[in-house]
Amino acid sequence: MDLNLSATQGMYVETVRRFVKTEILPGLLEVERKHAFPFSVVRRAWELGILNLSIPAVIKGFELDALSSALIIEELAYGDSGIATSAMCNDLANAVIAQHGIPSQQEAFLRPFVEEPLLASFCLTEPGAGSDNSAMTTFMVRREDGSYLLNGTKCFITNASFASQFTVFCKVGKPAGNFMACVIVPVPPPALEAIAGGFPTGREIFLPAGGCIAVGKPEDKLGQRLSNTAAVTFEEVVVTPEQIIGDRRRGFQYIIDVLDYARPMVAAIGVGLARRALAVTIDYTRERRQFGQRICDLPVARETLTAMWKKVELAKLALIKAAVTLDEKGSDRGLYASLAKNAAAEAAIFCANEGLHLHGGYGFMNEYEIAKLARDAHIIDIYEGVREVQNMIIGREIC
Ligand SMILES: Cc1cc2nc3c(=O)[nH]c(=O)nc-3n(C[C@H](O)[C@H](O)[C@H](O)COP(=O)(O)OP(=O)(O)OC[C@H]3O[C@@H](n4cnc5c(N)ncnc54)[C@H](O)[C@@H]3O)c2cc1C
Numbered sequence: 001m002d003l004n005l006s007a008t009q010g011m012y013v014e015t016v017r018r019f020v021k022t023e024i025l026p027g028l029l030e031v032e033r034k035h036a037f038p039f040s041v042v043r044r045a046w047e048l049g050i051l052n053l054s055i056p057a058v059i060k061g062f063e064l065d066a067l068s069s070a071l072i073i074e075e076l077a078y079g080d081s082g083i084a085t086s087a088m089c090n091d092l093a094n095a096v097i098a099q100h101g102i103p104s105q106q107e108a109f110l111r112p113f114v115e116e117p118l119l120a121s122f123c124l125t126e127p128g129a130g131s132d133n134s135a136m137t138t139f140m141v142r143r144e145d146g147s148y149l150l151n152g153t154k155c156f157i158t159n160a161s162f163a164s165q166f167t168v169f170c171k172v173g174k175p176a177g178n179f180m181a182c183v184i185v186p187v188p189p190p191a192l193e194a195i196a197g198g199f200p201t202g203r204e205i206f207l208p209a210g211g212c213i214a215v216g217k218p219e220d221k222l223g224q225r226l227s228n229t230a231a232v233t234f235e236e237v238v239v240t241p242e243q244i245i246g247d248r249r250r251g252f253q254y255i256i257d258v259l260d261y262a263r264p265m266v267a268a269i270g271v272g273l274a275r276r277a278l279a280v281t282i283d284y285t286r287e288r289r290q291f292g293q294r295i296c297d298l299p300v301a302r303e304t305l306t307a308m309w310k311k312v313e314l315a316k317l318a319l320i321k322a323a324v325t326l327d328e329k330g331s332d333r334g335l336y337a338s339l340a341k342n343a344a345a346e347a348a349i350f351c352a353n354e355g356l357h358l359h360g361g362y363g364f365m366n367e368y369e370i371a372k373l374a375r376d377a378h379i380i381d382i383y384e385g386v387r388e389v390q391n392m393i394i395g396r397e398i399c
Helices: 007-024 028-034 039-048 066-079 081-100 103-115 192-197 251-287 299-327 333-358 360-364 369-381 387-398
Strands: 119-123 139-142 148-158 163-172 180-186 203-206 212-215 229-239
Touching: 007 039, 007 066, 028 369, 039 081, 066 081, 066 251, 066 299, 081 103, 081 119, 081 148, 081 163, 081 180, 081 251, 081 369, 103 163, 103 180, 119 148, 148 163, 148 180, 163 251, 180 229, 180 251, 251 299, 251 333, 251 369, 299 333, 333 360, 333 369, 333 387, 360 369
Parallel strands: 119 163, 139 163
Antiparallel strands: 139 148, 148 229, 163 180, 203 212, 212 229
16 A cells, blocks of 8 residues: 555645645634635536546546545645535435446436536435434335335435435335435535525525425534535425436445545545644644743643544545545445544544634634634534444444
């Protein structure tokens, strides 16, 4: 395993670093306080080629390897982990189409993302089915004409207020069915004024083929306030066989395949956040003096900074291992994806909390970025599988 970046990877990293420095970090805390969705940043990211990293080259997508994608997501998260989550969610929703869709489905459901700055949502979690997604009750039932009707409610769905396409996992036949399917529901993108303002309310989408999608009011979140999260209800939504990805009984396997890809990307978000927390804390403790010395020179404080640095470096190694194992299609890619996600979540939470502590009372003030980073960090340990679920996977694989 070569730990050096290729020239192309180095160029990706430099491009995103410049973007973060000039277009995300200036005024970040003010925008974040308003909880407004930064669509102009998303649009610019699309123009720069930072969105939709996994779309196949045959339909003019970037089809980046996992390591390059992770490097890009990490740099984006160094700027803001909410924006990185929103960007990454397009790949989360679209990876299943790239992995298991037939060419006509890839053309129909992925091509629009190449042509326009659109957002997609990945709809798995339900109010009664979080870590245990097999308990989901959203289901589709076949009609006499061969089409299906989709009904059910998903919650905590990233990008939902702005999505132009929903990737939905559902049971087949009945809510308690044994089989799970994956269906793609494209919808007209929301009105431009709703996007430009960044403050969506609920959204009701009546579909031309029949049925309605109701998107709830955006959730008021502790952190990652620059990503959009809302509940989505599917009411009598007509689904044609062309909208079903792969085998309509193999949805559970498709979820595993997507998460094997997506967990290293969440790890990248965690590493980016942890690095940012370390950087702002080093800057602060170099400036601030107590007991006649810079705080970073006080031995116990320096020990904390050293512990933060070690967490970042170890999480980064775990991330690289997971991404390379995924690129090599290793049979243990799920194991390393879980390791990287847990290591990165631990690094993010540790660095944000200890960083806040080293800022003293100032760290508790919203005008310091470390306060935002501490709020943002917790979700890394929760979404795409809580820590305990990753440990379950690791335990199962090694025993
Ligand atoms: C900001 C945000 C964005 C999200 N984006 C999306 C999205 O785009 N699409 C989507 O489908 N979902 C999304 N989610 C949902 C997310 O993936 C779930 O919240 C997560 O999987 C946990 O499910 P839950 O919240 O129902 O917690 P629960 O499953 O109820 O778990 C609660 C707690 O119980 C404990 N626990 C659970 N299982 C076990 C176990 N096996 N062993 C021991 N302890 C356990 C853990 O401590 C866990 O934290 C998002 C969530 C948030 C907050």
